[in-house]
Amino acid sequence: MGIVIKYIRQNLGSERDFKEAARSLPGGSTRSALYWPPFPLYMDRGKGTRLWDVDGNERIDFNFNNTSLILGHNHPKVVSAIRGLLEKGFTLGSPTELEPKLAEELVGRLKGADLIRFTPSGTEANMQAIRLARSYTGKNKLAKCLGAYHGSYDAVATTPKARTGIPDEVLENALFFPYNDAEAAEALVKRHKNELAAVVVEPTQRDMTPRPGFLQAVREVTEQHGVPLIFDEVISFRLSHGGAQEYYGVTPDITCMGKIIGGGYPVGAYASTEEIMEPLIIPESKLPEMAGPKLGFSGTFNAHPTSMTAGMEVMKVMQPGVYDRMSALGARVREGLKSVLDKGGVTAHVGGAGSFFHIIWTDEEVFDFETSATGNRVLARYFTLGMMNRGFFYLGHTNVSAITTEDEADSLIEAARGTLEELKPLVKEHAQHLLTP
Ligand SMILES: Cc1ncc(COP(=O)(O)O)c(C=O)c1O
Incomplete structure (x- = not known):
């Protein structure tokens, strides 16, 4: 048959x-x-x-x-923690103590990160990371690998001939280089250093692995020219305790995460240094007339308690x-x-x-x-x-x-x-x- x-x-x-x-x-x-x-x-x-x-x-x-x-489906530790959460109410409309716990755990695993923000998905982690890099550098263009998927978001179209619905003006801001081509990446960054807000790379692009020296070369040239390097670790973070960046020994400026860190619930996150995250920092003040952050970013379901709870249980085991x-x-x-x-x-x-x-x-x-x-x-x-x-x-x-x-x-x-x-x-x-x- x-x-x-x-x-x-x-x-x-x-x-x-x-x-x-x-x-x-x-x-x-x-x-x-x-x-x-x-x-x-x-x-x-x-x-x-x-x-x-x-x-x-x-x-x-x-x-x-x-x-x-x-940890597979319905891991007993995750189920038990979620049951406990359901007793208390699962979305309370104000910060909870669950969020800083997972934040600390994840930041502790990343060499180059001091601060982290949660999103409801990996797509939004990349969206926000790119906006942050644009805000930090004051530049607009984004370099990325041809064919790389960073979520369903216009600015990260997989190829220059993107699918219908993405405006040409958005595509004009995207520059492409082939994964694993260190020379092409170096040339592109040197040529566009004055316009580039960031270079975004998935350390293991889909099922492809980096050739020796590729990630290091991208790191070196971006560092040399002051262009923030974003690693999209939405998938590759599961390669080791400290993600693909630890596995391959290359530290980016911004890390995007998702998938495993929510323990099966919707999640995303982006982490970086205090310097780069500065636009998001809210000046402390007890006065109602305080100023807001330079870069506002909110979302009703950001850092959802279910995702924070399940994610923490998973990270404890991992x-x-x-x-x-x-x-x-x-x-x-x-x-x-x-x-x-x-x-x-x-x-x-x-x-x-x-x-x-x-x-x-x-x-x-x-x-x-x-x-x-x-x-x-x-x-x-x-x-x-x-x-x-x-x-x-x-x-x-x-x-x-x-x-x-x-x-x-x-x-x-x-x-x-x-x-x-x-x-x-x-x-x-x-x-x-x-x-x-
Ligand atoms: C590398 C990478 N980045 C971003 C995303 C988008 O994440 P999400 O599906 O959580 O929006 C994915 C999804 O598979 C992905 O593989």
Whole structure:
């Protein structure tokens, strides 16, 4: 039976839900990334590393809400802390003591940060970080890596040919350089140093890892010319106790975070030095006629107590040894997938660092947006469905969590072996050059 037919038969409830949902929601849900053909799975519940969909199918999760649930679903410590919070009221309309606790924990993990602000999402963390850099420098332009995603926000369009709806004037302020191209980054910063408010880089852009010296070169040239360097660590912060910046030994001026720091609840944050955060600082005063900060920034759901509570519980568990174990497990999966592809006679790129792993269906070396775009998307989609059919929630930014076991990792590798066999006629049809003789 074909991969797609098997998927449809296994997920009749999801197919029904998708059709019904699409009547009121364009694309069937509110996250464009959560549509995949023929229809996405509609989930019912999750526990630990497992997910159950509306048809009752159990799957081992290797997505964890796009990397955010580092302790899996409904971790008992998070559940218990949230229960305690619900007793007290979960949004009180005034600061709480929960917010400075998580703030201190996160600032303590970042070498170059004294202060932090919370937002409801990673998108808004980047938005605010960029506004802060513009306010601090008095300049407007932003340099970023081609193809890098920093959230659904106009100023950080992924490419110069951005999607519809982004004004040309906004795009004119964006300058692009290829990830992993130190020379291009250096040349761009030197050429535009008088106009640049910031350079923003995701240390591990999607599943690509930095070539030795790339992040260091970007750091050096930005420092030399007084351009703030922003690391978007919304995803990569899970690489180590101190994020990708500790993992690769490069300290930015501003760090954006999200995902894991909210323990599964909506969150984002940006952290920096006291000097750069100065526009946000409110002069202390007991008088009602006090002056406000230079840069106002508010949000009804910023630092939501649920996110602060869950995030703190997660951070307490996430101590250095836990990251080491996750990285070892990630390496085990990457090695396993490489071996499956080699033995299966198919060439593909297996990428990722730490707890991340990913297959890109190409015979090219993948190191930037262009080379990653050579990956065959049709094969990627069929592979995803084949893995779903075998009981795995294998989607997007695939990763292992802190509670994923060796056995679960090995079962994923075994399922990849079966899926690859099933996929081979399609490889022949869609990308014959990937078949090894
Ligand atoms: C690197 C990066 N930055 C920013 C974002 C946006 O974060 P959010 O989805 O919380 O708005 C994402 C989301 O996946 C991301 O991967």
